Amino acid sequence: MKIRLSRERVRGDFVKKVEMISGQDLLQCYQCGKCSAGCPAAFEMDILPSHVIRLAQMGQEEELAQANSYWICFSCQTCTVRCPRGVDIAKIMEALRLVTLRQKNRNKVEATGLPPELLAELPQIAIVSSLRKLSG
Amino acid sequence: MKPRIGVFVCHCGLNIAASVEVSEVVKAIKDYPGVVHAQDYIYMCSDPGQNLVRKAIREHNLTGLVMSNCSPSLHERTFRNLAKSEGLNPYLVEVANIREYCSWPHQGDKETATKKALTIIKATIERVKRNQALTPLVVPLQKRVLVLGGGVAGMQTALDIAEGGYPVTILEKQAYLGGRVRQLDHTFVTMEKAKDLAGEMIDRTLAQPNIEVLTTAQIEGISGYVGNFEVQIRRQSDWVDPEKCNGCEACIKACPVEVPSTFDRGLVMRKAIDWTPGARPGEKRVFLDHQACVRVTRQESCTACQEVCDQGAITYPEDEQITQMYGAIVVATGHDLYRKSALTEYATDPDVLDALQFERLLSEDGPTGGKVLRPSDGKEPKEVVFVQCAGSRDPDKHFPYCSKICCMYTCKEARRYKEKVPDGQAYVFFIDVRSTGKGYEEFVKESVQKERLLYLKGKVSKIARQGDKLLVLGGDTITGHRVEIEADLVVLAMATVPSPGAKELARLLNVNTDPYGFIQEAHPKLAPVETLTAGIYLAGTSQAPKDIPHAIYQASGAASKILSLFSRKELIHEPLVAHVDTEICAGCGYCHDNCAYQAVSVDPILKKAVVNEALCEGCGACATACPSGAIQVKNLDSKQVFDMISVVTKDYALRP
Ligand SMILES: Cc1cc2nc3c(=O)[nH]c(=O)nc-3n(C[C@H](O)[C@H](O)[C@H](O)COP(=O)(O)OP(=O)(O)OC[C@H]3O[C@@H](n4cnc5c(N)ncnc54)[C@H](O)[C@@H]3O)c2cc1C
Numbered sequence: 010m011k012i013r014l015s016r017e018r019v020r021g022d023f024v025k026k027v028e029m030i031s032g033q034d035l036l037q038c039y040q041c042g043k044c045s046a047g048c049p050a051a052f053e054m055d056i057l058p059s060h061v062i063r064l065a066q067m068g069q070e071e072e073l074a075q076a077n078s079y080w081i082c083f084s085c086q087t088c089t090v091r092c093p094r095g096v097d098i099a100k101i102m103e104a105l106r107l108v109t110l111r112q113k114n115r116n117k118v119e120a121t122g123l124p125p126e127l128l129a130e131l132p133q134i135a136i137v138s139s140l141r142k143l144s145g
Numbered sequence: 146m147k148p149r150i151g152v153f154v155c156h157c158g159l160n161i162a163a164s165v166e167v168s169e170v171v172k173a174i175k176d177y178p179g180v181v182h183a184q185d186y187i188y189m190c191s192d193p194g195q196n197l198v199r200k201a202i203r204e205h206n207l208t209g210l211v212m213s214n215c216s217p218s219l220h221e222r223t224f225r226n227l228a229k230s231e232g233l234n235p236y237l238v239e240v241a242n243i244r245e246y247c248s249w250p251h252q253g254d255k256e257t258a259t260k261k262a263l264t265i266i267k268a269t270i271e272r273v274k275r276n277q278a279l280t281p282l283v284v285p286l287q288k289r290v291l292v293l294g295g296g297v298a299g300m301q302t303a304l305d306i307a308e309g310g311y312p313v314t315i316l317e318k319q320a321y322l323g324g325r326v327r328q329l330d331h332t333f334v335t336m337e338k339a340k341d342l343a344g345e346m347i348d349r350t351l352a353q354p355n356i357e358v359l360t361t362a363q364i365e366g367i368s369g370y371v372g373n374f375e376v377q378i379r380r381q382s383d384w385v386d387p388e389k390c391n392g393c394e395a396c397i398k399a400c401p402v403e404v405p406s407t408f409d410r411g412l413v414m415r416k417a418i419d420w421t422p423g424a425r426p427g428e429k430r431v432f433l434d435h436q437a438c439v440r441v442t443r444q445e446s447c448t449a450c451q452e453v454c455d456q457g458a459i460t461y462p463e464d465e466q467i468t469q470m471y472g473a474i475v476v477a478t479g480h481d482l483y484r485k486s487a488l489t490e491y492a493t494d495p496d497v498l499d500a501l502q503f504e505r506l507l508s509e510d511g512p513t514g515g516k517v518l519r520p521s522d523g524k525e526p527k528e529v530v531f532v533q534c535a536g537s538r539d540p541d542k543h544f545p546y547c548s549k550i551c552c553m554y555t556c557k558e559a560r561r562y563k564e565k566v567p568d569g570q571a572y573v574f575f576i577d578v579r580s581t582g583k584g585y586e587e588f589v590k591e592s593v594q595k596e597r598l599l600y601l602k603g604k605v606s607k608i609a610r611q612g613d614k615l616l617v618l619g620g621d622t623i624t625g626h627r628v629e630i631e632a633d634l635v636v637l638a639m640a641t642v643p644s645p646g647a648k649e650l651a652r653l654l655n656v657n658t659d660p661y662g663f664i665q666e667a668h669p670k671l672a673p674v675e676t677l678t679a680g681i682y683l684a685g686t687s688q689a690p691k692d693i694p695h696a697i698y699q700a701s702g703a704a705s706k707i708l709s710l711f712s713r714k715e716l717i718h719e720p721l722v723a724h725v726d727t728e729i730c731a732g733c734g735y736c737h738d739n740c741a742y743q744a745v746s747v748d749p750i751l752k753k754a755v756v757n758e759a760l761c762e763g764c765g766a767c768a769t770a771c772p773s774g775a776i777q778v779k780n781l782d783s784k785q786v787f788d789m790i791s792v793v794t795k796d797y798a799l800r801p
């Protein structure tokens with residue numbers, strides 16, 4: 010894929026918002042890949058956690074909007090604990106979820122869309138946390 | 146006097162003894178003609194081993210020693226010093242190498258190894274029989290140093306030596322001291338102004354009474370050797386008298402010649418007579434550049450400047466020729482950047498600059514007064530792309546080496562750009578960021594975050610003009626995306642190369658260069674400030690790319706080597722040199738043609754070869770070339786060589 014970089018893009022609203030919500034400086038990351046190497050959910054992600062950060066550094070909003078990575082993220086914080094530069098990647102994942110949910114004005118999980126059988130089986134706490142995490 | 150030789154056979158633990166039957170060797174050699182004592186020991190170089198040798202010298206009144214052990218490069222000196230302390234001339238001691246030449250290559254074959262060891266020892270006995278007692282040569286030492294190049298490295302060496310009390314001459318090609326640092330804006334990682342850094346050093350150099358500074362001067366010829374170099378210097382005379390010049394600029398307007406300014410790296414033009422950096426940073430003076438003036442380039446008799454000068458400041462005196470003796474020389478001739486035009490894919494566009502040109506744009510004394518304005522239209526660039534490794538680490542087309550300093554100065558330049566243009570964006574294309582000095586990694590991290598520098602991993606493939614933008618085609622190999630940037634200005638971190646003329650200078654000084662023209666050090670680890678030519682030292686970027694701190698380390702290293710050389714009263718040289726029998730010499734000069742050290746010449750009147758013992762390394766090339774055997778190396782003359790060969794041919798006769 011070809012991307013065009015400009016100062017509007019790399020210092021644009023998207024980057025600012027992700028940094029503001031997560032409280033993280035995206036340029037703190039030097040792309041060592043340790044987060045991706047240890048992520049227990051990475052095998053299911055289409056874009057690795059470190060690449061998610063990289064795309065965010067470059068302001069690649071559209072490509073990130075298509076990614077499944079931050080939806081799959083368990084928020085287990087393995088990456089955050091291990092990052093040598095002290096980047097809280099889990100918070101960045103959370104920020105990306107929020108930006109996507111709010112900006113695209115859509116929920117990843119619709120409470121009303123859940124089948125009753127599933128609702129009957131799932132523990133309540135799991136349902137609540139899932140809705141907190143995956144809906145706007 | 147009949148020879149009384151002692152033979153000492155070392156076991157070297159099992160290194161020798163496992164392959165050579167040492168006791169048999171001792172038994173066999175005991176009665177060899179000339180030998181009065183033979184003995185073996187497990188480690189002859191150990192204290193008890195050496196004591197055995199000492200005792201034997203005294204008890205048997207030995208006149209020569211054959212030390213049968215490891216290579217002479219290890220312990221020849223040990224045993225020669227031992228002999229000396231026992232009153233035996235050290236040059237009557239020779240090593241029979243029965244380890245590297247015998248026990249090691251013949252491991253597991255005791256019969257062969259033992260026989261060979263015996264032959265090597267016998268041959269060495271024959272050699273020692275004809276050895277002469279020699280005394281080391283004493284060579285006078287001129288305690289004066291010549292430093293070539295007045296950059297930070299040259300100045301540091303000069304200051305250290307001058308503060309040690311010895312006179313130093315700095316020869317600087319340009320009209321001012323300071324070298325490249327004069328062209329820089331700020332310096333990583335302290336972000337100290339280059340002007341202040343260079344200025345402080347220049348002030349100290351000019352104020353140091355033991356330092357003589359010769360600007361617009363170069364070396365023209367050299368002869369001699371360590372301690373005694375005779376050097377011819379040519380100094381361009383100053384055609385503008387600074388005392389009389391009032392800076393009215395009439396001459397500048399009158400001068401018909403325009404050339405690109407070397408100080409501003411071609412960003413602006415200058416007249417042959419024009420403003421030039423003065424002695425100290427911040428100062429400037431009117432200076433007539435001989436290399437640009439038609440009086441020199443075309444031998445014309447133009448006097449346009451002289452005619453308009455109402456102060457009578459301009460005259461055209463001849464160059465000055467100086468001859469001076471020096472004991473040591475330091476090469477500190479510095480570096481340059483590879484020419485941009487070699488990277489054709491990056492276009493020859495006025496808005497594609499090399500890193501030094503960008504330093505000039507950043508500098509307050511530069512052509513834009515320190516404002517970042519692009520050359521094509523004078524606009525402030527908002528999107529600036531920096532390209533690292535431009536020509537470096539490119540073994541296929543340019544240079545295989547890493548230029549070492551560009552990662553750091555690129556980061557610094559990008560940071561300075563953002564300080565000057567806060568609403569701009571800087572991008573840095575890199576393949577690695579090598580930030581290996583003290584505080585360097587921290588500097589890069591801080592700069593990236595503070596100035597929002599976007600580092601992109603990948604080499605730029607093409608830069609093309611598109612209207613008033615430069616289209617930069619690069620990539621981000623981390624995510625595997627191709628990247629396009631419409632840039633206003635591109636800065637190339639061109640490979641670091643030696644300063645112009647370095648190869649010619651090396652040839653003149655008889656020192657080696659590496660394949661790229663940097664001066665070759667004597668040993669990359671153990672002798673990094675020396676060349677293979679005794680008395681010639683190295684400092685700074687003339688040897689390899691390096692930043693200011695590393696240039697200073699090396700400069701002080703070279704200075705301390707010279708101070709240690711000068712701490713002696715005179716120089717001592719090995720007496721194992723060539724010697725001419727003038728009765729036989731016919732003056733043919735073959736010896737002269739074969740000497741790699743220019744140590745033999747033929748006296749034009751006497752027609753006899755003459756050896757300069759201080760230069761002779763005793764290699765013997767002359768002796769093998771001499772048709773009459775008139776020139777011989779002391780303690781390895783042809784009689785000794787033939788005696789040794791006789792031993793070998795007797796022991797290993799093809800037809801018994
Ligand atoms: C773009 C750029 C930015 C840099 N930024 C930094 C930085 O921020 N921090 C840092 O630490 N380093 C920096 N460096 C590196 C720094 O410039 C060098 O480390 C330093 O200049 C080395 O000093 P030197 O004396 O060895 O050589 P030079 O500075 O090259 O000086 C050599 C001198 O020898 C003279 N000379 C050459 N040939 C002859 C001859 N035949 N006879 C007489 N004189 C001769 C030259 O005119 C020159 O004055 C930078 C380099 C570049 C290219």
Ligand code: SF4
Nearest residue numbers: 038041042044059092
């Ligand atoms: S571990 Fe930290 S520094 Fe390394 S890639 Fe992940 S976020 Fe970046």
Ligand code: SF4
Nearest residue numbers: 534537548549551552
């Ligand atoms: S110092 Fe950095 S930019 Fe320069 S050649 Fe080495 S890796 Fe490339």
